[in-house]
Amino acid sequence: MPSFDSARERFRLGAAHLGVLGCLYEGRPVTADLITARYELRAVGLINDDDAVVPELAGLTHALAEPIVLVHIESTGGQGTTNHGAVIGDDACYVYEGWPGELESEYVRTDLSTLVWSLARAVGLRDRDAKPPAATTITTTVGVMDAGFVALAAANTDDVEETAERLRAALAAKGGLADPELTVFTHLLLQLNGNWRMTAAWNNREGRGTDIRGMTVLDCGPLGYWLREHPPEPILSGRMTPDSELRLVFTDVPRVWELITELLPSIDQLPAPAER
Template structure:
């Protein structure tokens, strides 16, 4: 069910609710297949009987419908995949965060000066004590080998002890064409300690040589708990999934939290680029 919190300007909405709100905000009728979502929005007071949106929704919908910059965060862990993100408009910034097993995501207005802090919070960036030393700072293998190791985490985890799981990951990596030692043991440890793997991508409209186009930037990280953060250098982001095959090279590099913070800030366009993106959004 949708809900909202006036005190913190936040809303819990499922995809169907957002589709209905988007259509109504654009002056269109909501699709018949989302009649239940519309009824739920009316029941909680976010729209009235005529389909008019509550004034509380105006900053959110204005930004979601015409963002200058869109940031997406795809996170994967032992609880499955989650999609978070951010819409940056001319006047407002809206963040959305999913919750494991829940249909609704939380949409909230963010102070523009705090958006980097919000993104860091979304990826649970921690300035933790020094991570455990590793034998090698770089791990190189193939996508196919890594997927073979990660597949172990998705099978019967509840029935497997930690040591048994680690041994199974090690065998899967070796059988899948993983790297030689000591990288094989390190990659086994990284997968066994993996809290989440995530990738951040930003995109906005640009104009170059008289033509409109899209600028995109991104990077991906493994959060391996006591083994620290590992930047996924290959495949480079943003990369379409169809271009990634089992034989594609895969490389992880050990980095600290400060490096990740810097990479987050570099996702954002410069002042001139942001002004142009906001102008394009306003004209849309």
């Protein structure tokens, strides 16, 4: 069920609820598949019986309907994949966070000056005080990493050392890695908490389409954060194969903060504001 907290201007909304708001914003009839979602919005007082959106929700509705910048985060971990991000409109900026197994995401209004902090929070970025390992760059293929994940999934033991040996053997069998990279990569996969892909998109100033920037980072717990330089983001469908080069680079926390900042467009990269 949707809900809202007027004191903090935050909302819990699912994809169907956003679909209803889109219909209402554009003046279209609410489609049959969204009728239940409309009833839910009415039940919590976010729209009235005449389908008018409450004033508190107007800013988010407008930002979602006519965004200037969209940021999407796909976070993958032991509990599956969750989606987070931000939407920047003419007059308001909102960040949203999902929760494993939940249909709704929480949308919270924020100030642009705190956006990078909010995005870092959404991916769980924190200073782990990780020291650079013996190899700070791992170059292999996507297929080798996939073989490692298969080996981890097949490990039927709580013995960490035995699991590490099996994983190392699986990675070595695929070829292309030698120490110290092989040992470091083995421990990276063992310590992997999850990974996140962050993508920012906006209409470019020249009016020639959409500009997109993205990055993928692996959170390897005590071994720190590793930026996936190759394959580079954004990855188009069908462009990544088992033979694609995989390059992971150890990246300290201050640099990850900088990368999140650099992902966002500058004012001169955005379309000029329309005169009102």
